[in-house]
Structures are given as C-alpha cells and as structure tokens.
Amino acid sequence: MIRCATLSLLLVLAAGSAGAVDGVMVAGEQAPGGNATSWQPRDRRAFLHPSAGMSLERRMDFRLGDAIFRKLWASSPSSTTASDGLGPLYNARSCQSCHIRDGRGRVPAPGETAVSLFLRLSVPPKTAAEQAQLDSGARPVLPEPTYGTQLQNAAVHGLAGEGRMTVTYVEETVALAGGESVTLRRPTYGITDLTYGPLAVDVMISPRLAPAMIGLGLLEAIPESDIVARADPDDADGDGVSGRAQRLGPEGRLGRFGWKAGQADVAGQSADAFAGDIGLSTLLVPRSRGDCTPAQAECMAAPTGDDPVEGVEVPRVLFDYTVFYARHLAVPGRPRAAEPDVLAGRDLFVATGCAACHVPEQVTATDGVDPELAGQRIFPYTDLLLHDMGPDLADGRPEAGADGGEWRTAPLWGIGLTGEVTGRTEFLHDGRARGLLEAILWHGGEAAAARARVVEMSPQERRLLIEFLSSL
Ligand code: HEC
Ligand code: HEC
Structure with a gap:
C-alpha cells in the first residue's frame, strides 16, 4: 500500500x-x-x-460483486437453487463471458457462435397509439412481435435458441495523405436458422459489442x-x-450508458443485462423469462428460478453487490x-x-x-x-x-x-x-x-x- x-x-x-x-x-x-x-x-x-x-470492508463487497459477475448461471430447476434461473433464452451464462476481464467483447470469427456481440431488435410504430408510446417515453422501442428486443442465440436444455447471427465483411481501402492507406471492413448482418418462424419484414437490427466496464x-x-x-x-x-x-422514460431521465445511452444508471443497465442477456429477473426488471414473448409459448411455460421470498431470480443483495462492483x-x-x-x-x-x-x-x-x-x-x-x-x-x-x-x-x-x-x-x-x-x-x-x-x-x-x- x-x-x-x-x-x-x-x-x-x-x-x-x-x-x-x-x-x-x-x-x-x-x-x-x-x-x-x-x-x-x-x-x-x-x-x-x-x-x-477503498476501505477493507468495501473491498470485500467488491470481491463479492466480482464473484457474481463471474458466476456461471444454471437452468432451473437445479440442485444449487442459488445459481439457477438461467434463460430460458440467453446470450451468455455470465456477465464476464461478454465483458472479458472487464474489458470489451470479441467479434466472432467466421463460423464461430457470437457471444459478446449480439443483435438488438425492434419494429417501427404502425399505429398512432404505438407512436404515442414512443413519443411519451412509455417504451424505448417496440419489440419485434415474436423475438422481442434482442436475438438470444442460446436456450436452456429442451428449448431452441432463437437463431444465428451472421456477419460478413467487404473490405475497402481508404487513401491517406503521405502515401499511406488503410483497409476497412464493412459489415453486413443477417439472421439464419430462425426457430420461431419468420421475423417481421420491417424488423430493425442493431449490433452491439460489449463495452469495457471501467x-x-x-x-x-x-x-x-x-x-x-x-x-x-x-x-x-x-x-x-x-x-x-x-432522454428516457416518462420522467425524461438523462441516458448515459450503452452505445446509444439507452440506460440512465449502472443499476438499470445491470438489471437489463440480467434479464436480456442471461434471462434472470431482478426487482428492477422482474421478468424471470427474460426476453421471451407470448408468441414463444414453450419459453413462457419454462420453469423459473424465482427466490421464494423475493419472487425474483437474483435477490436484492446479490444484485446490489453486482452494481457496486460495476460502479x-x-x-x-x-x-x-x-x-x-x-x-x-x-x-x-x-x-x-x-x-x-x-x-x-x-x-x-x-x-x-x-x-x-x-x-x-x-x-x-x-x-x-x-x-x-x-x-x-x-x-x-x-x-x-x-x-x-x-x-x-x-x-x-x-x-x-x-x-x-x-x-x-x-x-x-x-x-x-x-x-x-x-x-x-x-x-x-x-x-x-x-x-x-x-x-x-x-x-x-x-x-x-x-x-x-x-x-x-
Ligand atoms: C451477451 C453479452 C453480455 C452479457 C452477458 C452482459 N453484458 Fe453488459 N453489455 C453488453 C453490451 C452489448 C452492452 C452495450 C449495450 C447497449 O449498447 O445497449 C453492455 C453494456 C453494459 C454496461 C454499460 C457500459 C457502458 O459503458 O455504457 C454495464 C454497466 C453492463 N453492461 C453490465 C453488465 C452486467 C452487470 C452483466 C451481468 C449481469 C452484463 N453486463 C452482462 C453485453 C453483455
Ligand atoms: C461528433 C462527435 C465526435 C467527434 C468529433 C469524434 N468522435 Fe470519436 N466517437 C464518437 C462516437 C459517437 C463514437 C461511437 C461510435 C460508434 O461506436 O458507432 C466514437 C468512437 C470513437 C472511438 C472508438 C471507441 C470505442 O470504444 O470503440 C475512437 C478511438 C474515437 N472515437 C476517436 C476519435 C478521434 C481520434 C477523433 C478525432 C479525429 C474523434 N473520435 C472525433 C464521437 C465523435
């Protein structure tokens, strides 16, 4: 010291x-x-x-948060009930799988399954009521009717992941002054092997790589x-x-986190990650079936790992340590x-x-x-x-x-x-x-x-x- x-x-x-x-x-x-x-x-x-x-005591809290950040969640029901609740649909089993050593994620190599790069999904408004929901901040986006707001390419045993993200690149060269040049790769994203039927024809897709956590x-x-x-x-x-x-939500909170500043604070972003990326509910985002939609009946019927006392999969104390760590x-x-x-x-x-x-x-x-x-x-x-x-x-x-x-x-x-x-x-x-x-x-x-x-x-x-x- x-x-x-x-x-x-x-x-x-x-x-x-x-x-x-x-x-x-x-x-x-x-x-x-x-x-x-x-x-x-x-x-x-x-x-x-x-x-x-940091005081020694707070460094201990940080260590506990670190353990939850690395924890590999299991599907329900499992013998270790404190670790279950994964999915049913998910992108990864732990926070750390995407935020590698608390740094950013990796783009998948050709043919490799994407983990820390995923696709957000939504559709444009079709009615005045939907437009009003967006304008008032009641909803940040309108979910794709079947697949929700994110493509989860993995699922618990017995259920199928939603599909496979594909990315292909076309190279192009930019000439720079002084005789130098740089080759850029321009990406095109697609989705194959859809398991729940076709995507809406007007689906909008946004690729997101996990950023660093510092x-x-x-x-x-x-x-x-x-x-x-x-x-x-x-x-x-x-x-x-x-x-x-x-600006977010009906109160117009200032957005700071995520590539489009779609979250106001670390707690909100973390709860969203638990639900959307791993399929775990918290008191902030109490969706134990994550991003499943009513169009995905088996997913909606799958067991949850809800804690009997708090009724969510990640009890408050574990969530708080995670947020403390992330901060x-x-x-x-x-x-x-x-x-x-x-x-x-x-x-x-x-x-x-x-x-x-x-x-x-x-x-x-x-x-x-x-x-x-x-x-x-x-x-x-x-x-x-x-x-x-x-x-x-x-x-x-x-x-x-x-x-x-x-x-x-x-x-x-x-x-x-x-x-x-x-x-x-x-x-x-x-x-x-x-x-x-x-x-x-x-x-x-x-x-x-x-x-x-x-x-x-x-x-x-x-x-x-x-x-x-x-x-x-
Ligand atoms: C499947 C990959 C994945 C997993 C798992 C994941 N994240 Fe992330 N994380 C991302 C991506 C992608 C973003 C950017 C999100 C966006 O742009 O909307 C992000 C952003 C964040 C941010 C905001 C960082 C910033 O600079 O704005 C925080 C905080 C965060 N994640 C915390 C967590 C926590 C806590 C967990 C575990 C509960 C977790 N993440 C699990 C992919 C992941
Ligand atoms: C008009 C605002 C603006 C200006 C000016 C600007 N940037 Fe950026 N920069 C951004 C935004 C927004 C992003 C994120 C874009 C994205 O990910 O699509 C970014 C991303 C980056 C990144 C990648 C960050 C990461 O985490 O992957 C680097 C490096 C960077 N900028 C460097 C520069 C440098 C050097 C300059 C001056 C030559 C510059 N920027 C000028 C807004 C700006």
Whole structure:
C-alpha cells in the first residue's frame, strides 16, 4: 500500500512539473479516474481492480460483486437453487463471458457462435397509439412481435435458441495523405436458422459489442447539468458538432450508458443485462423469462428460478453487490501521459476537433456519490451526448430519444489497453474497426470534418495521434 501511494504521489509531482515546463499537460491527466485511479500494472488484468482508496470492508463487497459477475448461471430447476434461473433464452451464462476481464467483447470469427456481440431488435410504430408510446417515453422501442428486443442465440436444455447471427465483411481501402492507406471492413448482418418462424419484414437490427466496464461509477457521478450544458442540438455555435442529451422514460431521465445511452444508471443497465442477456429477473426488471414473448409459448411455460421470498431470480443483495462492483472498476493510471510524443498527440487530438465530442475533462458531484468517486477531476474523453455519426455507422434503429444515426460519444479512457485485456483490438459499437485508426476513419456525420483532417495529416502526425490514444 505504501509503495502504491508513494508511486502515485511521484506521478502527480512528475506530471505537475511537466505541466509547468510544457504548458500543455493538464495536471492530473495521468490519473484519469482522479483519486480512484488504479496504479496496478497495465497488463491483461488492468481493468479488474477496484477504485483506489477503498476501505477493507468495501473491498470485500467488491470481491463479492466480482464473484457474481463471474458466476456461471444454471437452468432451473437445479440442485444449487442459488445459481439457477438461467434463460430460458440467453446470450451468455455470465456477465464476464461478454465483458472479458472487464474489458470489451470479441467479434466472432467466421463460423464461430457470437457471444459478446449480439443483435438488438425492434419494429417501427404502425399505429398512432404505438407512436404515442414512443413519443411519451412509455417504451424505448417496440419489440419485434415474436423475438422481442434482442436475438438470444442460446436456450436452456429442451428449448431452441432463437437463431444465428451472421456477419460478413467487404473490405475497402481508404487513401491517406503521405502515401499511406488503410483497409476497412464493412459489415453486413443477417439472421439464419430462425426457430420461431419468420421475423417481421420491417424488423430493425442493431449490433452491439460489449463495452469495457471501467470508470462507470465516475461517469454516473458527472452532474447532469454539466452534461446538458454541452448539448447544442441546433448547432447554435456553428462548429458542425451538435450533441443531444438522450432522454428516457416518462420522467425524461438523462441516458448515459450503452452505445446509444439507452440506460440512465449502472443499476438499470445491470438489471437489463440480467434479464436480456442471461434471462434472470431482478426487482428492477422482474421478468424471470427474460426476453421471451407470448408468441414463444414453450419459453413462457419454462420453469423459473424465482427466490421464494423475493419472487425474483437474483435477490436484492446479490444484485446490489453486482452494481457496486460495476460502479467501482477503476480506470488505470497513465504513466506515459507526460512523454513528449504523447503530449504532441494530445495537442493534435484537440486541434483536429476530436475533443468537441470526446471532452477530456469532467468533475464528479459530491452529493449522493460513493466517497471514492465524489468530487474527482476525471478524464473520460466523452461528453456522454448523442451525435449523428453519418450513414456508414448508422444502424437505422431508433432507441428512446436516439435516432438511427446517433451514438453516444464513447469514453476513451483505458482504450490503449484494449489489446492487452481482451486479446483483440476491435472498436466501435459493433467491433468493425480492427485498430484505432480504422475507428477514426469510420467517423462521419458531425465528425466528418475531424475525420477529414486525420486523412490530410502527415504520417508522422497520425502516428502521434495514435500514440496519444494508445497511452490512454
Ligand atoms: C451477451 C453479452 C453480455 C452479457 C452477458 C452482459 N453484458 Fe453488459 N453489455 C453488453 C453490451 C452489448 C452492452 C452495450 C449495450 C447497449 O449498447 O445497449 C453492455 C453494456 C453494459 C454496461 C454499460 C457500459 C457502458 O459503458 O455504457 C454495464 C454497466 C453492463 N453492461 C453490465 C453488465 C452486467 C452487470 C452483466 C451481468 C449481469 C452484463 N453486463 C452482462 C453485453 C453483455
Ligand atoms: C461528433 C462527435 C465526435 C467527434 C468529433 C469524434 N468522435 Fe470519436 N466517437 C464518437 C462516437 C459517437 C463514437 C461511437 C461510435 C460508434 O461506436 O458507432 C466514437 C468512437 C470513437 C472511438 C472508438 C471507441 C470505442 O470504444 O470503440 C475512437 C478511438 C474515437 N472515437 C476517436 C476519435 C478521434 C481520434 C477523433 C478525432 C479525429 C474523434 N473520435 C472525433 C464521437 C465523435
């Protein structure tokens, strides 16, 4: 412990002096999670550590949450009733199967069954009443009548999974200034082996790759007023970047989590994951048969693992530990933050217009926030707003207040560790980008000007920009 504290003190001091000399380094940027930053090694376990500065007792709670996050759920009825309730339909048997070592998921190899990349489903409104449900926030989407809001490709014994997601890629080459080029892969998604009959002809499909789990409690603690203050829905300042707040439910809660900011808080996202991804009910989302629809009679008739006391499969205490854990996965420190190449890359990041959406710095609230996360100066590189990202990234599937071309600015902290943690470098909402430069080159819409500047840069400048992103 003492060595750890000394190390972070040294880093703070080192960064402070770099700031004074250079005038570029924002003191504190080497600790993107503020005092909660983890100073454990930047290796494959880098995303598994708790917020720094936690009491021993709270570290025990974190460990319990970790165990539930890794737990492989079994189908009901089972001899271990505390572990049952899986499905009937599901995508994975544990949280960790998708959020690999608390990092992001993996795109399936050709022929491999998808786990951590799945398809969300819905249909457009057909009646004034359905339109009114969407407009009022009563429902975020209208489920596909048979398959619900997500394609579950697995099911408990005796029941069939819903079908198979397929993805094929077509490669295309983008020429960059200075004689360089990059090959992008453009995905096409399909569904085969449907077991419950045809899909609605107007079904809308959105592929989603599991994102990394770090720093979520800090993102949750950014004051709503700070996020909303950056929204510029009509681009009043004329910089080509607008940004809208996602609004959810009849109360219009601010959305922060998920690729389209479809969830307001970590608890909501976790309950949704238990129900939709694993098929487990919680007090927040008490659907013991997950995403089964009335059109799937066998699924609706399958046994549940409901706890006799609380009437749900994941009792409150287990759920609370999971949410506590999900809030407290620490953001790793950045020992290279003050290196000259990294600082030069950071300048380019700002000059290129990336920081208009990937806002470097935020300050967390002090009221009602866990002590480790309160009042911290953090560097998540996101405004948590929705932006139109152009036709190439559009999924054409609206979700609550987000339209078919909008996505939430992805936080960039920890992104340089993706390869180390997940064993792959696959970026964007569906993992189509096989590296950081590919991810940038898919940007369009409000980010088209920033993308164009990257295409025009010299190879050396592009190298510095990537150097900066890799240091995060
Ligand atoms: C089948 C794969 C899968 C499983 C299993 C899974 N997740 Fe996720 N998770 C995702 C995907 C995909 C997203 C992005 C969702 C979206 O865009 O709507 C996500 C997003 C999240 C987020 C929001 C992260 C962010 O940056 O916005 C949290 C929190 C989360 N999951 C928690 C959990 C918990 C807790 C469990 C276990 C109960 C779990 N997940 C199980 C795939 C999965
Ligand atoms: C108009 C807002 C906007 C601008 C400007 C912008 N981005 Fe993004 N960025 C986004 C959004 C939104 C996403 C998520 C898109 C998706 O997944 O489809 C994203 C995703 C990314 C990702 C992948 C993140 C992940 O977790 O997979 C990287 C890397 C990235 N941006 C870097 C940059 C860089 C570098 C620049 C400047 C050249 C830039 N962005 C400019 C909004 C923006």
